[in-house]
Amino acid sequence: MTGPHESASALTAEQWNLVETLTGMLTPEQARWISGYFAGLDVGLLRAGGGGAPAVAPSSASAPAARQLAILYATETGNGREIANALAAAARERGLAPTVADLGEYKIRKLKDEHDLLIISSTHGEGDPPQPAAGFFEFLESRKAPKLPDVRFAVLALGDMTYEHFCGAGKRLDERFEALGATRLLPRVDCDVDYEEKADAWREAVLALFESVAPATSAPVAAAAVTRTVPAAAPRFDKRNPFPAPVIDSIILSGRGSTKETRHIEISLEGSGLAYEPGDALGIAARNDPALVEMLLDSLGMNASAPLIVRGQSVDLGEALARNFEITVATQRFLDHWAQLTGTNDAFSVMSSEERAAFLHNNHILDIVNAFPLKGIDPQTFVDGLRPLQPRLYSIASSLSIAPDEVHLTVSPVRFDLNGRRCSGVASGYLADRIEVDSSVPVYIQSNPHFRLPDDDRPIIMIGAGTGIAPYRAFLQEREARSADGRSWLFFGDRNFRTDFLYQTEWQTYLKDDVLTRMDVAFSRDGADKVYVQHRIREHARDVYAWLEDGAHVYVCGDASHLAPDVHEALLTVVEEQASIQREAAEDYFRDLQRDGRYQRDVY
């Protein structure tokens, strides 16, 4: 592929394919062993990139004992934090004394005093940083950022290859540190959604650079950031080992005649030992649509029972396509892979990047396979172009204190027509169409410390649209169970009052029982004018501002491309008007709220 990986890792497409293929076959133990092997070869290996590869600092021997090591992460879903914590734990095992900080909470003025920085950053939307880290990025990329000649750094970038600006935030950090004069310890590594093994390899590689450093006795005393401890015991069931959870209930919340199809799904966690807090997400390891698997096999002329090795284990091709690989959206890498196999490179090499993006948007793997047919290839060769099927995350819509051993979800299946085919989102289609009560779903808990209830007496303003209502159901269940006396105000928006007022009777009861203090709704398709939650926020500007001044925590959950910016804009306007201040001061107001954990967003 000619995509981000190549320039990032300085490998050719062919080399990269080999690495990826190998990576897919490795167990974690093997991956660690190999990373150690590569670390031993470090200089030679790093030089092998040649050409445009960024300059790389000399390795381990030059790391002086007096240098401080800080691990920084920017995360939206918590993956970055997990990697950072694992890195910190591994570093401590090696006698290092790293500090760990969330860039959302990092004190920017400390930056110029840092020595060695290991940074993990995910990417959001169009190459943007995770929302909590926005302030850090703003500062780093501004003219106020200090020169950092004494800093050494390495970046692990997390992303999703289906987005145009893959790993954009990590790339921005990587480039900016270099521009500020910092020294790159290791070329940036870009990870797709199946980041685990690459992240493990990066961890081993980066720590290998510190091998010869003396034990922690000489570590700095002052921590530049909040020190976090690694969880004492990892849960038995996690992302790599999800719990097969029985579905207890699955109902369509959308009333008859709705233009939507939103579901409420209740899942049992009994016996799993899994626990969560309001605000957390549930990971679902969905299976692909069997009909799609069949169509794909048919198009490829392959047999479902063809043997295959996936992650070192033998599995039927049919099962592998259902369970192990992403077979809907095609990545750039798949396109390259397929073009190479079919000898159609020329057709794609003439495309601009926009054209390629559009092509990928309009053509899934099945469409590409159908458009450029190729019979008789080896199944292993085909799946080499695929990336592992990733679990999907859903905000949890329940609280354990009201529904012990249960987890509730609010799911709106993604549905669209593509090339004459009815398509559904992998996990949402799985949950909506192929899961029945008593079926089991592989799940795990994804913690989300950036979306947490404050103390019981604090007022909260919850803003959500569509399935973005989910975490607020968890919040109110929790507050009800705790008899919390803090005021609460819910803004909810959807299309039509009659059919899309999700959990309507529950909110009515919460209002009656004073668990919910106030609720305002906006239904965009009921009247001639499209009314959204941001309009309601503006309508009640005086009260919203009064609540903020009373210390209210503000939550936003829902669509990242429209809701979050529109609501943010509305909130800025409210503060501008009510406090009679300029835009810049209003922005500061929310930056402060954000810093204090009083403005939390869970957008997707």
Next chain:
Amino acid sequence: MDLPPTDRSHDISQPLDRLSPDETLKHDSDYLRGTIAKGLRDPLTWAVPGDDIKLMKFHGIYQQDDRSVRDERRRQKLEPAYQFMIRVRLPGGICTTDRWLKITELAMAHGRETLRMTTRQTFQFHWILKHNVVPVIRGLHEVLLDTVAACGDDSRGVMATVDPQFPALQAQMGALAKAVSDHVIPKTHGYHEIWYGAERIATSEPEEPFYGRTYMPRKFKIGFVIPPSNDIDIYAQDLGYIAIVDADGNLEGFNVVVGGGMGRTDQAPETYPRVASLIGYIPADKLIAFTDAVMSVQRDYGDRADRMHARFKYTVDDKGLDWIRQAVEERAGASFEPARPYSFTSNGDRYGWIESDDGHFHYTLFVEEGRLNRDKLDALAVIARAHKGHFRLTPNQNLIIADILPEDRATIEKLLVEQGLANSNAQSLIRLNAMACVALPTCGLAMAESETYLPSLLTKIENLLARHGLSDEPITLRMTGCPNGCARPYIAEIGLTGRAPGKYNLYLGGGFHGERLNTLYRENIGEPAILETLDQTFARYAAEREAGEHFGDFTVRAGIV
């Protein structure tokens, strides 16, 4: 003249806490205002709070919900599919063409493109969402119509004969119906405040000089009839006026009937339908005085402790007709004269063209179940724009295009053809004489289907009648979805009242012109048993009837009921 002592333990003389909770609700409602205005603004529900639901009835508005999705929505954590039925006050069923067009426009805009003509000669809008109630009522106000007292514990819509046989008398009766209606409706200014956005006016005048704070014990129904037509079912009225004319056909006065009423409550044998009792004659100029007197007797002596026993018919039976007569005369300051002779021939409509004695033409159009859906509304709007007379809604839920000048008849005839209405009256006699209430899915009381089911049942009954050679025999058949009797089933020759989904009580033997109650013949039966029973009864009727004998009369004479 002093009234004999009577039991007053259940009437308005008692403190509120000894009466039904509805009495307290009315008393404390600030003359029917309650919190209606506030409830209309609540954006989190399309319902209004419980007490306001009852108060809104006095404003002609029923909160309902689509019962076919009630359970489904409960599971979906959605409130019921609330909507409102709005009933217009249309005394005598007389509707000008501009009003017709406005009502059509409102139904198209807010009422799911459907309207229903009721058994009390008015329009009902259905499926009106909460935020559209005000626009509908303001729209009606534009053509000087309102919905006051179309429901509630007050004097309901006043009926009047629509049969065009005596046009001058008919017009006079229509005007009296309007005058009496205007006289007896609640006077609260709350209606103007809530629906028209009027300011509240401070006044030392009593808001309800007649009703007071607690209004009537229950609904109170008044009607005017011109014999020999009994189209309004005079015996089903709480207070009925039967027009008595002199030798020249001019109105002289009224025979008065009191205490009619259809409603009964399921599983409550102490409730019953009752045909009104003839109490005497009054001269026409005493009409208002006697109306006030009769209503005030019911207001003051009606049962306010037990709502199932609160209609005037129970007061009449409890106190006795003589006591009632004495009380009314005392309050009216005049005596009833002996009743004058009169006779009825039918309580049905005469379909098609009728020429009245003033040379005008009238066309009665059969409208099945009174239901006007989009096609019919569109067609009738075309006619309304061309028509120079007015419309009359009949008590049998049909429509009269009334007062057509001879020179305009051809135009209307042509439009009926063009609009596809010309063949509407080509129905079997049983269908032309059938009525059904709305019932499911909107009526909160319904236990079984009615309007939605009767047409298909009639098709099967038509086949039975044809088999027995009875197709030319007019037989009245009325169906309701519950025992409350909105389609007046208890005075039909065949009555069917819903008990459970698909199950009905079958009544036989009502009088053809509504003069006699029918009798329960089979209880809680489904369609096969209904058809089998009717088949056997029709067979005997075909074989054993006397010349000119109506089906209802036959079933009584033959001892079937």
